[in-house]
Amino acid sequence: MLETTLFYIFSFVAIVSAILVITQRNVVHSAIFLAATLLAVAGIFLTLHAEFLAGVQVIVYVGGILVLFVFVIMLIALNRTEVERQFNRQWTLAAITAAVLVAEFAYVIFRGKETFPLPSATAAAPAIAVTGNSQLVGVSLYTNYLLPFEIASILLLVAIVGAVVLSKKKTAED
Amino acid sequence: MNIPPVNISSILPAAVLSIVGIAVMVAEPFVDRSKKTLLGWLALAGVMAAMLAIYPMSENRGQWYSNLWIVDDYNIFFHVIFLLIAGITILTSLDFLEREEINHPEFYSLLLFATAGMLMMSGANELIMVFIGLEVLSIATYVLAGFRRTDLKSNESALKYFLLGSFSSAFFLYGVALVFGATGSTNLIEIAEALRSSSLQITLVYLAAALMLIALCFKVAVAPFHIWTPDVYEGAPTPVTGFMSVGPKAAGFAVFIRVFMTAFPQIQDRWISIIWMVAALTMILGNVIAVSQTNIKRMLAYSSIAHAGYIAVAFASGSRRGVSAALFYMLAYALTNLGAFAVVTILSRSEDKLTNISDYAGLAAKRPGLAALLTIFLLSLAGIPGTAGFSGKFFIFRSSVESGLLSLTVIGVITTVVSFYYYLYIVVQMYMREPGEEFSDLRVPASLKIALLIAAIGTLYLGLLPTRVLDWSTTAALTALR
Structure with a gap:
């Protein structure tokens, strides 16, 4: 029970900060949210009893790669990226397409519930x-x-x- | 702890390529600046050595390295295709790099590594192996596409290919993760066994297969995942475009057929209908859009999309004959298309000048030999009898008719007729128009002559006497479908 709760917490943090990584205008903020994502993934590894992988995740990604990112950000001109528009203006279209897709998936899963039983939540015991x-x-x-x-x-x-x-x-x- | 036996012979061709690739870079500082082309010949020697290394490999049939690597006729067939592609590409590049003043020997190293990646993909019996091979191939190809560093179009090509390519790799990896979650294995044969048992979370498997299908469709550039192709092909250095239009495509199909035929035969009725639609859409889009192109590299890009569609038709038949036809077609298409790109390389100037179709007007009067060769390759791409393209299309449509895919065959034949227009338009330009461009200062170096000779002989041989190679591809297809 505790593990499931932890898993959901870590996944939530990972997904939300992953979204923030790509939506933040300030590159430094993106880098910090990337760190949050990576740490949350390390947390998921921990709940799966993969302590070694969790350690590697923290040391290599957070400790190594992310620091490099921050160095690069420090070395390149930051001012321009804040001014530049990061996205095209197709939010509405994207939102509609995504909504249609979600509806489609929901319909298929709902209709196929009997034919294809959804995976039961029995995690393989490590x-x-x-x-x-x-x-x-x-x-x-x-x-x-x-x-x-x-x-x-x-x-x-x-x-x-x-x-x-x-x-x-x-x-x-x- | 038992350590699985290490069998070097079974991976010898890929090992040879990797070692020669490193040797080229190590030797670079010791070679005089004006003689950098020598390293290209060294790379070519490496490809030929790898070709010879197929023989010891074929003596070691079976599964190796804890069943991750499989040596069978299917794998050997693809080894031959990939090494031919690499050899012809090097021959085409030797003069090109010097002319464009980008004669950095890393080009050959990256090409050899990319080829080693393709070899790894065709023999992979396990999804992690597939993924690593795919990444070696992709990363090397991204760099090759951007090899003309000072050219903006080349930069655009590399960046587009890199962004979309890594996105599709992520799709593949996600599919691998889900299939592992559902079946507890990444080994193709074990996945198939797990699928045969009933107590399985089949939804996950469908999702995984769908994700892998998207990634592989991207890699082989079939509709609706083909959008990147024209820009990437147009901007890349011409010999690299030739390589990309055949190498990664054939490697993608090698994995596509192996993974879906070996691991997912149980759910074949599901994915085969998707392949059907993909094939129909690809043939229509590729051929119709190719008609309106004015640049020959873009035209050949759309034509390569269309050809991926024909291979998908063979795949959609889902039979042994279909796979055999697909293998044959890939060899035929590789030789023909590399030949066409070799001619385009000869005729183009720096910064891709003279790559418009109108520049080819009256070529036959000035350079009858080159015009005749290009005509052979274009007729083969169109599928005129007597050329490799005809035999290939014939075998594909025979297999699809036998599998009852009548409407798909009709679409294929109609779009082939459409393709006659844009292939023959170039022939008309070359033979029936007044010469506009002076091609007098053109020189055809020995390396390109050899490349053209191999491509032309291959095209005609597969067109006139296809049976031997077809028998071989049928044996190869048999081993892929256990």
Whole structure:
């Protein structure tokens, strides 16, 4: 019961701050709400007994990536972004489309209630708490998921090379 | 704790590409500035080595790395397609990069990594593998699209592709998460087994399949998820456009067919009708809008959308024959389209000058050889008998008629007739109009000659003697549909 309540609280915080991230005009505010989202997700990991993932989430995303964001915001000109209009003026159209979509989904789910029973709220009990989940993550990364783990290194390399290629200064060669 | 066996041979082609990709960058500082093109040839050698590496890979059939990676005829067929695409793209780029003064060897590295990503996608037996392969391919392609850094159109192309592409990747990942929530597995075969048991939250599976379908439809650029295509294709460097119009598309379909045929056969009656609609819409939109294009790169972009529609028709037949026809068509289309883009690359000037269709007026009088080659490729794209495009379309429509998709076949044939107009319009321009543009200072370097030769021979071979390749694609389709 407590876990369910916590889950709903964390999810609510995560979703609301995620919406605020994209609607705030001030970039610094966006960054702070992003931190709130990421921390709330870390909270969800905690309720699932994935303490290791929660720690990684806080250290890597909040501690690492977000700090970088803030640094970048500090280094670029902020004044312009506040003046610029962030959105196009199609709120009405978007709202109508979304409403129609919601109605459609609601109708389908309502009609299909008997044919397709909705998922019951039985969360799979985590049996992993015994071994300690940092060990579990490590073992599955280096045994079962060895191949994707190795390809992830290529992925990171591609991202680094790509960033350098696109952002390096124009040299005399160009 | 048991450690699964590591079998390098089974992933050798992708490993070779990754290593050569790194080697190109490591070698760069030691190569003289004027000889950077040598690194392109090194990359090409890497692609050929990877091609040879298919042989040891094919000796290791079966599932490897805790069933994440599968070596079967389907995977091998796609390895051949992807490596051919990579090879021809490098050959097309060698001269282009020098001419455009963007001769940075990272281009070849990124191309090799992108190809390695595609190889990973075609052999993935597991959704996380699919996702990582997809990301390697996508991120490398975003950068390649923006490789002309000083060109605003190229920037626009990269940014649009990046924003929409990462959005669609998120859709895919969300689908993976939901399917894992419903079935407790990300392995395609285990998902199919879980679906066979009755006690399942089927709503979640429908939702997951729908999300993945959206993401993959975006990646292969079929309507209504095709909006990004013309702008991205127009702004990207021409050889990259050629690559994007065949490589990621074929890789997307490789995953599409594998995931939906292996993991979701139980709910086939649900998704097949969506594919039906997507195919019809794509063929109509792609072909009709292509008619009104004045820029050849944009025209080929819409034509590539239309061709994705034909492949979707084959997929919608949902049969072994349909998959076989789709595989054959992807090979035929890849060779033909890369050939067409190679000609466009030769004729274009810096900053994409001379890429309007009107610039091609009277080309036949000035450069009869190039005009003849472009004619072959355009006729093949249109599907005139004797070319690869005809055999491909013939097999596709045969499979769709056999599966009882008569109305879809009729739409396909009618839109093919529409496509004759815009393909043949270029032929008319080249042969029957007065020359407007001087093409006298044009040089066709050896690398492009080789690329054109491979593409032309492939196009004619698949058009005149398609049976051998068709038999092979049928075997490949058989292994994909267990």
